[in-house]
Amino acid sequence: MIEPIKGVERHQGGLRIVFHWQGKRYRRAITKSATQKDIKIANDLKKKVEDYKNADQDPLALFNDVYGKHRDFKRLSQEYALYRRGTIEPSTISRYVFGFESFIEIIGNKVVDHINVKDIEKWRYQKMEVDKMTYSGLRPYKSALDNFFDWCVQNDFCRKNPSRLVKMRRVVEADADNNEIFPFDGAEIEKIKKAIMNLDNDFRGNNREQFYNFFMIALTTGMRPGEMIALTWEDVEFKASETHPYGSVNITKSKSACSDVKGPKTKAGIRRHTLTHESRKHFEKQRRLTGLQRSNVFLTQQKGPHHNKPYTTSFSLTNRMWSNTLYRYCPDVKYREFYQCRHTYISNLVANDVPLTIIARQVGHASTRVLLENYVKVFSPQLKDQAERMSEAQKNRI
Numbered sequence: 444m445i446e447p448i449k450g451v452e453r454h455q456g457g458l459r460i461v462f463h464w465q466g467k468r469y470r471r472a473i474t475k476s477a478t479q480k481d482i483k484i485a486n487d488l489k490k491k492v493e494d495y496k497n498a499d500q501d502p503l504a505l506f507n508d509v510y511g512k513h514r515d516f517k518r519l520s521q522e523y524a525l526y527r528r529g530t531i532e533p534s535t536i537s538r539y540v541f542g543f544e545s546f547i548e549i550i551g552n553k554v555v556d557h558i559n560v561k562d563i564e565k566w567r568y569q570k571m572e573v574d575k576m577t578y579s580g581l582r583p584y585k586s587a588l589d590n591f592f593d594w595c596v597q598n599d600f601c602r603k604n605p606s607r608l609v610k611m612r613r614v615v616e617a618d619a620d621n622n623e624i625f626p627f628d629g630a631e632i633e634k635i636k637k638a639i640m641n642l643d644n645d646f647r648g649n650n651r652e653q654f655y656n657f658f659m660i661a662l663t664t665g666m667r668p669g670e671m672i673a674l675t676w677e678d679v680e681f682k683a684s685e686t687h688p689y690g691s692v693n694i695t696k697s698k699s700a701c702s703d704v705k706g707p708k709t710k711a712g713i714r715r716h717t718l719t720h721e722s723r724k725h726f727e728k729q730r731r732l733t734g735l736q737r738s739n740v741f742l743t744q745q746k747g748p749h750h751n752k753p754y755t756t757s758f759s760l761t762n763r764m765w766s767n768t769l770y771r772y773c774p775d776v777k778y779r780e781f782y783q784c785r786h787t788y789i790s791n792l793v794a795n796d797v798p799l800t801i802i803a804r805q806v807g808h809a810s811t812r813v814l815l816e817n818y819v820k821v822f823s824p825q826l827k828d829q830a831e832r833m834s835e836a837q838k839n840r841i
Contacts (some may be wrong), residue, residue, distance in 0.1 A: 444479070445479050445482045445483055445486070446482070447482055447485065447486065448486050448489060448490075450462055450489045450492075450493075450511070451482070451485045451486060451489050452470075453477055454470075454599075454629050455598070456476065456477065457472060457473065457476055457477060458472075458473045458477050458481055458485045459471055459472045459473055459485075459599055460473060460485060460488060460489050460492065461490070462492050462496070462502060464496060464501070464502055464673070469602075470599045471599055472598055472600060473485045473488065474705070474733070483574065484573060485531065493538070499605065499710065503664065505729075507517060513553055514554050514555055514556065514600050514618075515552050515553065515555070516543070516546070516547060516550075516552055516553055516554075516555055517543075517547055517552045518541040519555055519591075519595060520539075520540075520798075521597065523539075523591050523595075524540055524543075525535055525592055526594070527539070529783070530537045532755060532756075533755070534754075534755045534756045534758055534759065537758075537759060537763070538583055538584070538587065538758060538763075539591075541584075541763055542583070542584035542587045542588065543587070543591070544589065545566075545570070546566055546584075547582065549566050549569050549570075549766065550562045550565065550566055553590070555595050555601045556601040556602060556798060557599065558601070558605055558690050559605050560605045560608050560609055562605065563588070563605050563606050563608075563609040567581070567585070567609060567611070569582075574770065575778055576766075577780075578611065578828045581611070585606070585609075585611055588606040588609055589604070589606045591606075592604040592605065592606045592607070593607075596597055612815065624783075624786045624790070624817060624818060625777075625779050625783055625786070626783060626786050626787035626790040626791075627662075627776075627779070627783060627784070631773075632662065632709065632787075633671040634775070635658065635768065635769070635773055635776065635778055636655070636658075636772050637772075638768045638769070638771075638773045639651060639654055639655045639658060639768055639774030640655065641772050642768065642772075644762070650732065652732060653732055653733075653741060653742075654760060654764050656725050656728050656729040656732075657671065657724075657741060657760055658784065659721075659722075659725040660722060660729070661784035662719070662784050662787055662788060663719060663721045663722035663725065663786065664692070664716060664722050664789065664790030665784075665785045665805065665806045666692075666694065666716070666785055667712075667782075667783070667785060667790055667807075668757035668761045668782070669757060670694050670807075671740070671741060671757070672740065672741050672753070672754040672756075672757050672760075673696075673739075674692065674740040674741070675738060675739050675740065676694045676730070676733075676734060676738070676739075677693065678692055678694070678738065678740075678741060679730075680692070680693065681692075681723070681726075681727075684745075686717075687715075687717050687718065689717075689718045689719055689720055689722075689723045690718045691715050691716060691717055691718055692715070692716040692718060692726075692727075693715055693716075694713060694714050694715070694716055694807070695713055697734070697761050711808035713807075714804065714807050715803075716805060716814055717805065726740075731739070733751070738751075738753060739753040739754070741754060742754070743759075747772050756786070757807060760779070760781075761780075761781035761782075765781045766778075771799055783804070785806070788806070789802060789806055789814070789818065790818065792805070793818055799811040799815070800813050802814060
């Protein structure tokens with residue numbers, strides 16, 4: 444029976460090598476198990492490390508050359524996602540995986556011990572300065588990197604956490620374009636619609652037809668993303684009435700047991716929304732996908748281990764698929780947050796002279812004050828026209 448030699452230790456069910464080089468103590472994990480074969484491999488590697496030290500050669504280079512391929516970022520990030528699967532929400536796992544993949548696209552699949560502060564800063568610069576990602580949008584991915592490298596340090600895959608040394612800074616100017624009201628015009632909407640249908644059908648575990656309906660319902664109803672994923676088919680009334688010729692949607696407090704699905708964020712948000720011909724058409728399309736489930740209007744992917752489940756967060760729709768659609772397939776459309784669909788809906792109603800009280804009731808505002816304060820750009824042509832009319836009236840009377 445083979446036993447570990449001096450310098451080979453059992454650690455968390457596996458084996459690691461301990462050695463000193465240039466006055467520092469190093470510990471390197473080798474295997475996840477401790478079989479006889481694993482012990483033999485670890486013993487042989489320990490002897491090679493000592494040979495390198497005796498020849499005054501860097502044993503770290505030997506270690507990385509032989510076992511570096513098992514300690515690359517891609518492999519370890521996948522292990523970390525599996526390790527955390529039972530401790531955090533599935534939506535958070537999906538966010539972690541997406542963040543890790545974007546990191547590999549920019550930095551490459553390096554050995555984790557070779558990733559330094561410059562690599563993290565390069566990734567941050569690419570996301571915030573080039574891709575124009577907001578501070579709040581990037582923060583979850585940065586948190587995922589922080590936690591991942593902490594796990595690597597604890598398991599001796601790297602000596603220090605470079606991600607913790609890079610601080611996120613809130614840049615108000617960079618977020619300004621995404622925070623202001625910047626509705627989509629007709630040409631941009633057509634480009635986005637075509638881009639969505641070009642997505643891979645199972646991209647990120649979502650169905651592109653459902654995402655298309657999600658986008659169009661947001662444009663034609665002005666509902667908030669949290670309100671949309673909280674909708675059930677019981678809330679959608681297709682039967683016509685005198686006041687609602689195309690049906691209506693009852694937007695109430697969320698019936699979901701998940702605390703992430705908030706539903707209406709104010710008392711005024713609890714309302715009966717009148718459907719139009721266009722919005723009804725897209726609800727009917729969505730009913731063909733999820734109506735038989737008699738559950739939520741929007742469900743997770745149509746196949747797979749987590750299929751036909753209510754969404755716990757709108758992140759995968761409003762951030763992951765949305766950013767992929769605009770960045771990859773609509774490079775000539777200026778990137779804006781998905782919430783701009785709501786602004787587009789309100790702006791269209793304002794531009795077509797729909798009374799403000801009706802608009803406020805449709806979108807869940809307690810009064811018209813928010814509309815007047817926040818849609819100045821949309822109102823400006825009308826205000827100018829009204830000013831000219833008042834001037835003419837005064838000229839005729841004074």
